[in-house]
Amino acid sequence: MYRYTEHDRGFLKSRVAEFRDQTERWQAGEIDEDEYKQLRLRNGLYVQRHAPMLRVAIPYGQLSSDQMRALAHVARTWDKGYGHITTRQNIQYNWPEIPDVPDILDYLADVDMHAIQTSGNCIRNTTSDPLAGAAEDEVEDPRPWCELIRQWSTLHPEFNWLPRKFKIAVTGAESDRAAVQIHDIGLRLIKRGSESGFEVLVGGGLGRTPHIGSVIRDYLPGKHLLSYLSAILRVYNLEGRRDNLYKARIKILVATMGIDQFREKVEAEWQASSDTVSEVQASTIDALRAMFPPPPPVPGPALDASDLDARLESDPIFGQWYRVNTRGHRDTGRRIVYLPLKNDERPAGDLTDTMMDVIADLADRYALGELRTTHDQNLVFAHVARADLVALWRELRTLGLATPNLGHLTDMIVCPGLDFCSLANAGTLTLYDQVQARFDDIDYLHDIGEISVKVSGCMNACGHHHIGDIGILGVEKHGKEWYQLTLGGHAGNAASLGKRLGKALPQHEVIPAIDTVLNVYLSTRLHGESFAQTVRRVGVTPFQEVVYAVKVA
Amino acid sequence: MPLKLRDGKLVSHECTDQDDVLCLLQLQEQHPHSAQAVRLNPEDNALALQPWIRTLSRIDVTYPAYTDGRAHSQARLLRQRLGFAGEIRAVGDVRIDQISMMIRCGINAFECFDADTETGIASAQLCHLSALYNNRYQPEYPSVSTLLTDTVFQ
Ligand code: HEM
Ligand code: SF4
Numbered sequence: 001m002y003r004y005t006e007h008d009r010g011f012l013k014s015r016v017a018e019f020r021d022q023t024e025r026w027q028a029g030e031i032d033e034d035e036y037k038q039l040r041l042r043n044g045l046y047v048q049r050h051a052p053m054l055r056v057a058i059p060y061g062q063l064s065s066d067q068m069r070a071l072a073h074v075a076r077t078w079d080k081g082y083g084h085i086t087t088r089q090n091i092q093y094n095w096p097e098i099p100d101v102p103d104i105l106d107y108l109a110d111v112d113m114h115a116i117q118t119s120g121n122c123i124r125n126t127t128s129d130p131l132a133g134a135a136e137d138e139v140e141d142p143r144p145w146c147e148l149i150r151q152w153s154t155l156h157p158e159f160n161w162l163p164r165k166f167k168i169a170v171t172g173a174e175s176d177r178a179a180v181q182i183h184d185i186g187l188r189l190i191k192r193g194s195e196s197g198f199e200v201l202v203g204g205g206l207g208r209t210p211h212i213g214s215v216i217r218d219y220l221p222g223k224h225l226l227s228y229l230s231a232i233l234r235v236y237n238l239e240g241r242r243d244n245l246y247k248a249r250i251k252i253l254v255a256t257m258g259i260d261q262f263r264e265k266v267e268a269e270w271q272a273s274s275d276t277v278s279e280v281q282a283s284t285i286d287a288l289r290a291m292f293p294p295p296p297p298v299p300g301p302a303l304d305a306s307d308l309d310a311r312l313e314s315d316p317i318f319g320q321w322y323r324v325n326t327r328g329h330r331d332t333g334r335r336i337v338y339l340p341l342k343n344d345e346r347p348a349g350d351l352t353d354t355m356m357d358v359i360a361d362l363a364d365r366y367a368l369g370e371l372r373t374t375h376d377q378n379l380v381f382a383h384v385a386r387a388d389l390v391a392l393w394r395e396l397r398t399l400g401l402a403t404p405n406l407g408h409l410t411d412m413i414v415c416p417g418l419d420f421c422s423l424a425n426a427g428t429l430t431l432y433d434q435v436q437a438r439f440d441d442i443d444y445l446h447d448i449g450e451i452s453v454k455v456s457g458c459m460n461a462c463g464h465h466h467i468g469d470i471g472i473l474g475v476e477k478h479g480k481e482w483y484q485l486t487l488g489g490h491a492g493n494a495a496s497l498g499k500r501l502g503k504a505l506p507q508h509e510v511i512p513a514i515d516t517v518l519n520v521y522l523s524t525r526l527h528g529e530s531f532a533q534t535v536r537r538v539g540v541t542p543f544q545e546v547v548y549a550v551k552v553a
Numbered sequence: 554m555p556l557k558l559r560d561g562k563l564v565s566h567e568c569t570d571q572d573d574v575l576c577l578l579q580l581q582e583q584h585p586h587s588a589q590a591v592r593l594n595p596e597d598n599a600l601a602l603q604p605w606i607r608t609l610s611r612i613d614v615t616y617p618a619y620t621d622g623r624a625h626s627q628a629r630l631l632r633q634r635l636g637f638a639g640e641i642r643a644v645g646d647v648r649i650d651q652i653s654m655m656i657r658c659g660i661n662a663f664e665c666f667d668a669d670t671e672t673g674i675a676s677a678q679l680c681h682l683s684a685l686y687n688n689r690y691q692p693e694y695p696s697v698s699t700l701l702t703d704t705v706f707q
Pocket of ligand 2: 425456459461
């Protein structure tokens with residue numbers, strides 16, 4: 001993990017002091033409400049339906065066990081005992097008091113954490129592959145580059161007042177687990193000989209006008225990363241729309257200009273500044289790389305995994321968990337273990353303070369003291385010795401963290417909706433509960449196979465409904481909750497946006513509609529075909545016909 | 554009375570420069586070779602000032618709202634691309650908490666909507682942050698503390 005230096009700590013402490021001063025001046029009436037809002041947003045503090053909300057950054061989803069314990073302490077001391085993992089790998093607290101926030105940030109600074117630029121129209125927390133440094137299909141570890149971007153973008157003087165928020169995602173693997181195509185800038189690490197570089201995408205995003213990002217450069221040598229990002233941001237800062245909130249994201253600028261003209265502008269800006277803008281030194285990136293060493297080899301005795309093999313033979317429940325919730329590690333003595341945070345016991349992505357503490361302890365005992373958050377709102381232990389899997393599985397089971405539903409129907413993404421969000425049209429969490437209750441037969445879930453269900457309470461798309469195999473969007477009609485379903489969305493390598501199934505449905509018809517959609521899939525699929533493949537082959541019509549048949553008749 | 558960064562402090566500017574401040578369009582249409590001061594609107598292309606950059610002594614950049622960051626980029630372009638070493642004055646909705654970022658982008662004078670804000674700015678601590686990141690990787694954005702001991706903009 002990145003280790004903070006005195007420089008980093010000094011910076012963070014002074015930033016907290018600055019925010020404390022701003023908060024005091026606001027309390028004294030020296031800063032007006034509107035201006036304080038902007039200042040607090042840049043420190044992660046929103047005001048929501050019931051209370052303020054504090055969003056703490058988890059840079060590229062990477063946490064140490066001590067940081068997890070600190071997050072538990074925050075939940076216990078300043079909140080109602082829980083936190084919520086977001087789709088951008090951060091954690092949110094729903095019940096802090098504004099005057100406490102400087103103290104919370106001060107406490108977090110002691111464990112090298114902050115909430116800087118987790119909201120506001122600036123460069124947000126950079127997200128990445130939760131399996132970084134462990135995945136079998138990795139070209140290069142993206143985390144050193146993410147850390148470089150984090151440092152560069154933190155309080156960047158030129159890009160703190162952009163037309164709208166700005167999100168960057170980086171992947172270093174063949175299979176994209178960071179959804180780079182739906183970010184303002186998406187970066188794919190590529191190797192050319194010994195040189196690291198990037199394919200650069202721009203203008204992706206969901207929200208009310210969803211776009212898949214376009215390639216602006218198919219290869220950018222890594223040493224030019226910051227100057228190229230600066231060029232894109234400068235063009236956007238100067239030319240992005242500021243007259244209309246809904247047309248202010250870079251995706252609109254790129255779509256209006258066309259990617260070719262946008263590329264010309266960026267390249268011209270980049271060339272013109274090349275003699276004044278510095279390159280990323282090889283020594284800089286090497287020093288960052290040294291902070292993310294590969295996990296040490298599994299010690300001798302731990303290599304003996306005969307217990308594991310026997311268990312896989314004899315215990316189908318363990319076998320199911322192993323197949324569904326774990327993944328291969330590049331070190332064959334280890335495995336990657338997912339902890340799904342979705343089941344019928346609590347809202348999606350929620351973690352209580354006690355759970356956080358227990359998970360931190362497990363991370364110490366089984367996962368080299370580190371863990372990651374994913375954009376599907378789950379957790380990952382990236383480096384578990386194979387010989388420890390049975391013991392870890394036993395502990396996870398008693399905690400309700402071994403439900404073998406990863407990537408399956410009940411592993412849904414849902415935004416907070418009416419329960420917490422002032423923009424919501426729909427009670428997304430109720431729908432989540434209904435899905436958990438209706439589809440609790442794990443064998444049925446495994447028969448359906450991998451499928452993603454994503455729910456947003458309004459068109460801002462915090463729940464990423466556009467890229468769900470089944471997307472569900474809450475809409476309001478005559479003061480009532482309705483839901484618009486889409487099929488065939490996808491987030492991975494070839495991202496695509498879902499297509500509308502038909503007219504919006506009232507709340508009580510949503511679960512039956514999902515049921516029908518699944519039945520159509522089961523009767524239509526060819527051997528071994530996933531839900532996504534079936535929808536791609538037959539289109540939405542066969543689903544539409546059955547879901548809406550009853551209504552037409 | 555506008556404030557100007559001088560010897561590490563923001564001091565009131567005796568207004569010797571009661572210049573005619575032209576807008577970009579006037580400059581482009583009239584081509585006065587003697588033009589001293591010009592005002593850029595946020596939508597103007599700062600690079601269009603190139604032909605006059607040696608004779609100009611003051612360029613105003615405007616903030617219709619403090620949340621509109623276009624002038625930050627304009628100031629950078631003036632300093633970095635055109636090598637402008639004179640006064641860049643932020644005018645409009647200029648707020649205390651934004652001054653340090655503006656300075657780091659190359660702005661070195663401030664003219665606010667109201668006198669109270671200016672007084673506040675003059676007595677404010679300019680640099681809360683003890684260390685910064687981006688100036689490590691992009692030395693063209695120095696930290697305020699570096700700038701205060703530097704003579705570049707004075
Ligand atoms: C609780 C109150 C929340 C409010 C008021 C809120 C508001 C918004 C708004 C207005 C947008 C659209 C911005 C735009 O398109 O420019 C947005 C986007 C987004 N929100 Fe939220 N949000 C909330 C909670 C959350 C939560 C809990 C998550 C994560 C689980 C989340 C994740 C996202 C993401 C990932 C996007 C970006 C979608 C895109 O790519 O355009 N939000 N949010
Ligand atoms: S999608 Fe809409 S309802 Fe859901 S959290 Fe975002 S803004 Fe709120």
